[in-house]
Amino acid sequence: MAALVVLLFALAATGGLYAALAPAEKAKADSSSQSLAIEEGKKLYAVGCSSCHGTGGEGSSDGPPLTGVGAAAVDFQVGTGRMPAQQPGAQVPKKKNIYSQAEIDQLAAYISTFGPGPSVPSEKSYDSKGANLANGGELFRTNCAQCHNFNGQGGALTDGKYAPSLEGSSAKHIYEAMLTGPQNMPVFPDTLLPEDDKRDITAFVRNATASDSPNPGGLSLGRLGPVTEGLFGWIFGLGALIALACWIAARNAKARS
Amino acid sequence: MSTTDNAKPVRKDPAALKAADWADGRLGIYGLAKANLRKIFPDHWSFMLGEIAMFSFIIVILTGVYLTLFFNPSMGEVVYDGEYVPLQGVHMSEAYKSTLDISFEVRGGLLIRQIHHWGAIVFVAALVVHMMRVFFTGAFRKPREINWLVGWTLLFLAMFEGFLGYSLPDDLLSGTGVRFMEGAILSTPLIGTYLSFFLYGGEFPGTDIIPRFYSIHILLLPGIMVGLFVVHLFLVIYHKHTQYPGPGRTNSNVVGQPFMPVYMAKAGGFMFIVFGVISIMAAIATVNPIWAYGPYRPDHVSTDAQPDWYMGFAEGLIRVMPGWEINAWGHTLALGVFIPAMVFPLVLLAIGVYPFIESWITGDKREHHLLDRPRNVPVRTGLGAAWISLYILLLIGGGNDLFATHFHLSINAITWFIRIGIFVVPVLVFMATKRICLGLQRRDRDKVLHGRETGVIKRLPHGEFIEVHEPLSQDRLYVLTQHEQPKPFKVEGAVDENGVARKVKLTDKLRARLSRGYFGEGGQIPKPTAEEHAEITSGHH
Numbered sequence: 001m002a003a004l005v006v007l008l009f010a011l012a013a014t015g016g017l018y019a020a021l022a023p024a025e026k027a028k029a030d031s032s033s034q035s036l037a038i039e040e041g042k043k044l045y046a047v048g049c050s051s052c053h054g055t056g057g058e059g060s061s062d063g064p065p066l067t068g069v070g071a072a073a074v075d076f077q078v079g080t081g082r083m084p085a086q087q088p089g090a091q092v093p094k095k096k097n098i099y100s101q102a103e104i105d106q107l108a109a110y111i112s113t114f115g116p117g118p119s120v121p122s123e124k125s126y127d128s129k130g131a132n133l134a135n136g137g138e139l140f141r142t143n144c145a146q147c148h149n150f151n152g153q154g155g156a157l158t159d160g161k162y163a164p165s166l167e168g169s170s171a172k173h174i175y176e177a178m179l180t181g182p183q184n185m186p187v188f189p190d191t192l193l194p195e196d197d198k199r200d201i202t203a204f205v206r207n208a209t210a211s212d213s214p215n216p217g218g219l220s221l222g223r224l225g226p227v228t229e230g231l232f233g234w235i236f237g238l239g240a241l242i243a244l245a246c247w248i249a250a251r252n253a254k255a256r257s
Numbered sequence: 258m259s260t261t262d263n264a265k266p267v268r269k270d271p272a273a274l275k276a277a278d279w280a281d282g283r284l285g286i287y288g289l290a291k292a293n294l295r296k297i298f299p300d301h302w303s304f305m306l307g308e309i310a311m312f313s314f315i316i317v318i319l320t321g322v323y324l325t326l327f328f329n330p331s332m333g334e335v336v337y338d339g340e341y342v343p344l345q346g347v348h349m350s351e352a353y354k355s356t357l358d359i360s361f362e363v364r365g366g367l368l369i370r371q372i373h374h375w376g377a378i379v380f381v382a383a384l385v386v387h388m389m390r391v392f393f394t395g396a397f398r399k400p401r402e403i404n405w406l407v408g409w410t411l412l413f414l415a416m417f418e419g420f421l422g423y424s425l426p427d428d429l430l431s432g433t434g435v436r437f438m439e440g441a442i443l444s445t446p447l448i449g450t451y452l453s454f455f456l457y458g459g460e461f462p463g464t465d466i467i468p469r470f471y472s473i474h475i476l477l478l479p480g481i482m483v484g485l486f487v488v489h490l491f492l493v494i495y496h497k498h499t500q501y502p503g504p505g506r507t508n509s510n511v512v513g514q515p516f517m518p519v520y521m522a523k524a525g526g527f528m529f530i531v532f533g534v535i536s537i538m539a540a541i542a543t544v545n546p547i548w549a550y551g552p553y554r555p556d557h558v559s560t561d562a563q564p565d566w567y568m569g570f571a572e573g574l575i576r577v578m579p580g581w582e583i584n585a586w587g588h589t590l591a592l593g594v595f596i597p598a599m600v601f602p603l604v605l606l607a608i609g610v611y612p613f614i615e616s617w618i619t620g621d622k623r624e625h626h627l628l629d630r631p632r633n634v635p636v637r638t639g640l641g642a643a644w645i646s647l648y649i650l651l652l653i654g655g656g657n658d659l660f661a662t663h664f665h666l667s668i669n670a671i672t673w674f675i676r677i678g679i680f681v682v683p684v685l686v687f688m689a690t691k692r693i694c695l696g697l698q699r700r701d702r703d704k705v706l707h708g709r710e711t712g713v714i715k716r717l718p719h720g721e722f723i724e725v726h727e728p729l730s731q732d733r734l735y736v737l738t739q740h741e742q743p744k745p746f747k748v749e750g751a752v753d754e755n756g757v758a759r760k761v762k763l764t765d766k767l768r769a770r771l772s773r774g775y776f777g778e779g780g781q782i783p784k785p786t787a788e789e790h791a792e793i794t795s796g797h798h
Binding site: 133142146148153223224 | 562670
């Protein structure tokens with residue numbers, strides 16, 4: 001019993017000493033918070049990403065190299081839950097994100113060391129205040145609607161790939177997606193689509209897909225075009241009318257006698 | 258007739274009678290009314306499908322008139338400065354701007370626009386269902402073949418009338434449809450470009466197409482359609498309405514209720530029901546949110562660019578067709594567009610000419626006023642079901658992208674399924690439907706001979722359990738056995754008196770073969786004869 005108590009004390013003392021001294025040593029070695037983040041990011045990377053993207057971001061048969069993807073790509077992919085991918089497939093779907101923003105920043109800091117790429121945009125670049133909705137709409141219809149649908153509801157691509165719905169996407173993620181071109185999406189760098197235009201598009205998408213955006217015509221039917229309208233017309237329009245026709249026809253003199 | 262020349266105190270006629278008398282003296286309506294007001298119409302819910310089409314057509318015309326007051330069919334360019342904020346400052350055509358104004362600024366404009374559009378969707382749907390009812394019950398047989406063609410033409414025109422209508426607002430979706438049409442026209446060999454320039458008044462899109470569509474949409478096609486619609490109704494009255502077989506109903510009478518007052522009340526009430534249902538649809542659900550599509554520009558396109566449902570099978574044909582083309586002598590023959598554009602009318606023509614093919618096969622030149630129960634004509638019912646399956650497959654092909662995203666499928670897999678399916682599925686559906694019809698005929702035969710299964714289980718004294726079968730009523734027996742079972746057509750004199758084969762016309766051979774398919778063995782189940790029924794019922798229960 002005594003031996004056990006001694007052992008416990010000894011363990012507690014060692015642990016306490018280590019806890020007290022170890023960070024101090026680290027700080028002595030390198031004091032900048034950036035390298036700290038890189039260090040933490042490297043650990044997160046080793047656990048969550050390296051099995052597909054390689055231990056140094058060189059890529060493998062299961063995942064592309066991450067050289068030059070930049071912090072914006074990491075912030076988008078991990079922030080929307082797409083990465084780490086749950087399984088290979090035609091396209092990696094959006095899912096619940098389990099990383100905190102601090103962890104994502106650490107991962108981004110580490111992955112940025114592989115090579116320079118677009119950094120996470122500042123808040124003012126995607127702030128909807130003062131954005132031009134009409135310009136955003138025109139640009140969206142020129143560059144985005146052919147895959148994402150006129151109202152950002154998403155659409156099909158070849159072989160099971162798809163352009164996801166933009167409903168519920170944050171302004172930052174919409175902006176980052178244009179900047180980095182995730183998965184099947186083309187890249188829209190600032191040289192092609194200046195920062196102001198990106199902000200207008202972001203504002204347009206947020207406005208069009210907002211859950212509280214007004215629906216002047218009543219139920220939106222998913223804003224998927226005439227297919228859902230036809231379905232509604234047949235089922236609820238003609239369906240109701242045929243049901244009523246049956247009701248009227250059943251009410252004749254003969255049926256009541 | 259009231260007279261005033263005699264001295265007796267004259268009873269004052271009611272005003273209505275006076276008015277009727279005045280009108281009769283000038284229009285001769287008394288004779289017309291006497292002949293037609295007591296006209297008998299049979300009662301069945303499926304006879305009201307045409308009424309749905311008729312009343313939705315009326316509501317579409319009425320709302321359309323209202324819309325013409327505010328719509329400006331011009332492709333002149335303006336800058337939007339109206340109520341809808343996300344489009345303020347955008348360049349657009351006056352057609353699109355005036356449609357936005359109808360939606361956001363004209364009192365009741367959006368509701369009327371939505372009634373107009375939902376009404377059109379319901380109208381064409383009702384036309385198709387009405388046509389299917391006529392098809393499956395054989396109501397197209399003599400003397401109604403011409404009326405079948407009138408109705409079929411109405412459907413064809415209604416589809417194009419709808420297409421023209423949703424093309425007018427010049428929004429991004431409608432412009433894509435107009436572009437689609439241009440592509441189909443351009444695919445015409447030799448004269449495609451000339452036709453396109455002729456129709457669009459120059460290079461696409463030009464500034465002429467919307468005003469031209471407008472004239473056709475509000476003047477030409479509705480005029481023709483109203484005319485055909487009157488002919489259609491007149492012929493229904495002239496031929497008298499068909500009726501389902503039943504006791505007391507023969508080929509030479511009509512059992513039902515008089516037009517006045519019963520049908521007047523019923524149809525009048527139903528008219529308001531149709532108006533009401535379409536108005537409720539328009540009040541609760543958006544149709545064609547043109548403000549979300551944005552104005553049309555030839556460099557813009559959106560996914561989910563489908564036509565309204567009635568043009569969906571044309572979209573499907575284009576989407577599933579491989580992009581074949583032939584390049585020769587500096588010209589391109591775009592088979593990937595031209596073939597679907599040619600198959601498109603054939604899909605409709607197939608159903609349109611069916612009555613004539615059937616009457617050629619059956620050789621039946623008699624008048625028919627009693628309807629067929631669909632099970633009693635398995636081949637026709639099978640063909641109708643096969644046609645519907647083809648139509649639905651093409652609709653799925655037209656919406657392949659939405660099926661891909663919403664059912665998590667590959668769009669390529671769907672397209673290949675449809676490509677193979679349009680050849681295979683109708684055949685399978687035909688065979689399955691025919692088997693089901695024959696099965697139902699067997700069931701009818703069984704019911705006639707052995708009665709209805711009551712579900713009551715009786716235990717006999719020696720322990721055996723039997724289900725009690727209840728004989729059918731006389732009325733029911735009549736319904737199940739009244740139908741004719743024609744003999745298949747045989748080529749007369751295929752062999753002469755010495756047993757030597759004669760030369761037989763190829764068409765006769767074909768006809769005999771098809772007729773065997775309709776009425777030969779495996780085409781119908783022999784219905785029970787009176788003797789069979791008497792024999793089995795005398796010995797049994």
